[in-house]
Amino acid sequence: MWSRLVRCWPALACIAAAPLAAQAPTLTVPVTVDTLANGLTVIVHEDQSVPVAAVNIWYHVGSGDEKPGRTGFAHLFEHLMFMGSEHAEYPAFDRLLEAAGADNNGSTTEDRTNYYESGPSNALALMLWLEADRMGGLLPVMTGEKVDLQRDVVKNERRQSYENEPYGLASETILAMLYPATHPYSWPVIGSMTDLSAASLEDVKDFFRSHYAPNNASLVVAGAVKTSDVMRLAQLYFGSIPRGPAVPRSTAEAAHLARDTSAVLEDRVQAARLYYVWPTVKGLAGDDAALNILAYLLTGEKNSRLTQALVYQEQSATEVESFQDGKRLAGDFWVLATAHPGKGLPELQGTLARELTRLTSDGPTTRELDQAKNALEARLLRQLERVSRKADRLNSYFVRTGTADGFAADETRLRAVTVDDIQRVARHYLQAPRVTLSVVPLGHPELAATPTQVTP
């Protein structure tokens, strides 16, 4: 489970490095960018190495644009995008793509919703046509029955991935403590059962009209394609979809914690787990790069400070993880440590405090910092092996910075981080009020971190 977190670092794409990178070519992924008259941005990257193509659309809306009482709606809506469109009635979408040897999926975060297909490059026209048909023609075939059905599927997803999963309810507990109740990051992307029940067909129609327009989307095609073909097909299939109203996005403030807060959650788990979470900065904002490297220095490898101390030396923890989660409106920095079954969290706390203080006051060695940069750079290089990964990364850079081929800039951003930066961000963000959550086995509050409070 934890390894998944590592792969999900928002800034994972970035990367760079010291001595090795000095000899490395700067990473570039050449693109052609055009904007249709209706506002749809089209970005094409050619890679002829394998006869596959990837289509990737981002709609610039996520759970961060939801309102209290309708949590989970952006993701529920994502499911409805697979329920058929004007000329591709359900279940044509999946069936046509499978018959062409292509896979597809979609996903929702706080800040965006993406949809993607990948498969043989001769299926490119089909992939684009299907995306265009649902961008232009979802509502004529939308029904209350479809909403009810996917509501059930999403509730099952919540049961499977959160409620029936050990520690699965920790993150929503923490978010509610970290952000004020009016802030959309205070609830999880999956939403609450109550709000999922409340979502109506009218909500679906309103949401589509206000957020699913070409001017609120960006389309990336990568792979064994010709740029001129892609541009022609994009114009042909998407060109007649009318522009929608301008889409104001949520502007909620970043979180600010006035004081430490802590809670204890009893769960059906065998081992206690400690969470420390601090408010930090947005993704790609000033200190985001340094915070990403800080996370690596703490838990990225066996020799990272917390892993080495807790798992290898003291052997009090079985797993340690940390990451900077830099989002559009705000960011947060997480440290998680799991004790051996039967062991309490207080004995982890002393070591955590000591190692965080030591890194803050002495800083990392140059060798440690170089290792972090090299490891992160290599991780980015591996992403370039797959056109589908490149496509999503190009869209991410474009949406967040306005420049699709942001690989080199990102590399530079990480390469620039110094020992002083690490000490500074460790002091500024991690020696500040935080949220502490102890997840303990049922009936064992004595294993919780100190000081403890009763769960609200």
Added chain:
Amino acid sequence: MTSHAPIAHRLSVAIILALALAPPLSAQTSLTRPPAPGVPADLRLPAVQLAKLPNGVTLRLVEMHEVPLVQVSLRITGGARLDGDQSGLATFTANMLDEGAGDRDAVAIAAQAAYLGADLFTAADWDHIYLDLNTPKRTLAGGLDLLADLALRPAFHAADVARERDLRLSAIIQQQDEPGETATLAFNAITFPLGHPYHRPADGDSSSTTRLDSVAVRRFYQQLFKPDQAEFIITGDLTLAEATAEIGKRFGRWIPDRMARLKPPIVPIAQSPNRRMVYLVDKPGAAQSVIMIGAPGVARANPDYAAIEVMNTILGGSFSSRLNQNLRETRGYTYGAGTSFAWRPLPGPFLAGSSVRTDVTDSSLVEFFKELNAIRDAPVSDVELTRARNYITLALPGQFETTRQMAGQIGELLDFGLPTTWYTGYLRQVRAVTAADVQRVARRYIDPQRMRVVVVGDIEKIRPGIEALGLGPISVRGPDGNAPTP
């Protein structure tokens, strides 16, 4: 962790194969009808080059020069099927290889690999121990030095063994938290007889793990690690001459240990029961029930392999499959449902499974058996057949995109003694599968009347409904699949 990982529309259901394609885009310009895909090109896979060192070490290499990365997989024949009565020994030995080797301890090995930008990884499956290095080409030499230390000079210090053993014991305790893990352990223990390697978990259980020590690990290592049992699969930005020189420098003087080799065990045959049996594992308060229905499956060498793959794609191996369509898309019982044949040299299990809402556990079982019977009782439609054949054949190029994928595909062929030209014949076989073939293999390899049904859930809530179905005798098992001790 919603706040970090995007949550997806669906679980990825199945691994798909398929092939080539290419050029011209459809000229179709209608906006109201889907454009037909262009003509796929023939499958063109790069050649697998072969070399052998004088001491018996084999090298296989595929050149891929698009990205300056190299994947080096060292495979040692013999994995968890050789565990004997010490289950978990092979996977634990593999795990110990990078916990101290040459003149470095665990932390120093990891630090050096990461500094080089390399991913270094060790593991075992039923039939092999693997050491994998994925590294930028410019740091290949340093990466190979590490790999050679791990393979030829592992330390197996008692303190490191004790630490990793304790971590593994904790992980085994934590498996109880994961209902899917519990279901898998229980299903395997029930389906495969005592003495069969698949009866016990490849990662061991508490009692076998407690007995692990550095003496046992070192002996197992010496029994397996011999140059003529070692095979390199190398993919990426490298030529055969470079590879032979670099590997030869580090592995050319490797001479076999005198320790006797391990003999493969005599394996009892796993049989289906004469009637359907139901096993319940209690998970009080569970929000969902995990269902696993299955039987000992089919060996990979089976001549019906292509037809079985097509049949499985239609039954539960793709998003549009009958089972997922029924349980998820029509009834809303689950987030996803599927079927799979585990392809191994010895027959792995056939499984149909899902996580379903607690209050529809019985209704879900009804639908499972409806689909398991339907695929036998009537031929599939032409539309389903064509879609499944295409899904398998057309997706294949995407399975050879990265250095890791390429190495994995070559390894799979080697696992089953198949030539590297095998895909061409396989594509032809898939395209030739008929509806009658699908029905024939469904009847032959899927027998719903003799399957074992394992359900992990809140027994108090689900038992009455399951009893009412009359599927077969019901018994309650512990989380390890064994009868609970009173």
